Amino acid sequence: MAEKTRQLIVDTALRLFKERGFEATTMRAIAAEAGISVGNAYYYFASKEQLIQAYYDRAQAEHEAACCEVLAAEQSFAGRLGGVLREWVRISEPYHEFAVKFFKHAAEPTNPLSPFSPESAPARESAIGIYRQVVDGSENRIDSALGEELPELLWLLSMGIVLFWVHDTSPECERTYRLIDRTVSLVDRLVALSYLPGIRGVTRDFIDVVRELRA
Numbered sequence: 001m002a003e004k005t006r007q008l009i010v011d012t013a014l015r016l017f018k019e020r021g022f023e024a025t026t027m028r029a030i031a032a033e034a035g036i037s038v039g040n041a042y043y044y045f046a047s048k049e050q051l052i053q054a055y056y057d058r059a060q061a062e063h064e065a066a067c068c069e070v071l072a073a074e075q076s077f078a079g080r081l082g083g084v085l086r087e088w089v090r091i092s093e094p095y096h097e098f099a100v101k102f103f104k105h106a107a108e109p110t111n112p113l114s115p116f117s118p119e120s121a122p123a124r125e126s127a128i129g130i131y132r133q134v135v136d137g138s139e140n141r142i143d144s145a146l147g148e149e150l151p152e153l154l155w156l157l158s159m160g161i162v163l164f165w166v167h168d169t170s171p172e173c174e175r176t177y178r179l180i181d182r183t184v185s186l187v188d189r190l191v192a193l194s195y196l197p198g199i200r201g202v203t204r205d206f207i208d209v210v211r212e213l214r215a
Contacts, residue, residue, distance in 0.1 A: 006044050008034050010058065013051040018098045022048065049112045049119075055095075056123045062091050067130055077138040078188040084134055085158060085180045089165060089173055096165070096173065103166050115159060128155045143194045150191070157183070 012034040016025040027048065031041035045051050070083035092099070112119040132151035135142060142150065161183070165176045 005036065005040070006054075009036070009041055009044055010051060010054045013048070014055060014095070018095075021098075022052075052113050053119055053123075056120065059091060059095075060123045060126050063088055064126065064130060066091055067133075071133055071137055075137070075139040077134070077140040077142070077191060078184050080134040080138055081131075081154065081187065082180060082184040084130055085161060085184065086177065088158065088162075089176055089180070092165070093173070099166050103163070124155070127158070128152050131155050131158075140188075140192065141195050142191055146191070146194050154187075157187070 009030065013025070013030045016030055016033060020029075025048070027041050027045075028038050030048075030051075031038045034041070045054065066087040067084050070087060071080055074080045074083055108114060109116070111117065114120060115124055128151050131154040134154065135147055135150050161176065161180060164179055165173060168176045170176075
């Protein structure tokens with residue numbers, strides 16, 4: 001019963017966010033539309049931001065489930081990465097119309113809706129875990145040091161694609177899919193080059209920079 005009520009609140013909130021906008025939708029309005037008391041709504045979610053976090057978690061779970069088939073069928077690094085990125089766009093398509101409203105808040109460094117915030121840590125770590133599967137299950141030879149850092153780097157890459165997708169007005173987001181295809185091809189070639197003896201020094205320097213920025 002509690003889980004059904006929780007999902008009802010999330011579903012109602014997402015619908016109202018889409019119809020009225022994030023700022024104009026109040027917790028009182030969400031409660032009224034869901035047919036529950038305001039106190040009950042606040043019992044499950046202390047703020048509208050927590051409702052968006054719940055959407056992030058749900059979308060991430062859907063993405064993980066969708067990626068299972070892709071990762072089971074694809075062995076190449078490019079096939080695995082491209083499949084995972086394409087599945088994210090497909091899963092997120094129903095929310096494309098009003099995603100820009102979410103990401104306007106997510107772009108603020110101190111906002112809990114930021115993908116880099118402590119509040120977003122569970123969804124972020126889960127997403128990085130998918131890219132770790134992309135790397136670990138690939139049949140391609142990948143430099144070991146780069147392989148350790150690659151899952152998080154691929155997640156950062158996916159954030160750039162998300163930003164492009166938010167502003168993509170092409171039919172069925174065809175420009176985003178084209179960007180994925182071209183980006184994956186480029187990353188695939190760069191990863192392959194990183195294994196070559198003459199490129200390893202550059203790869204190590206790049207990894208050092210990444211680790212310094214993270215620290």
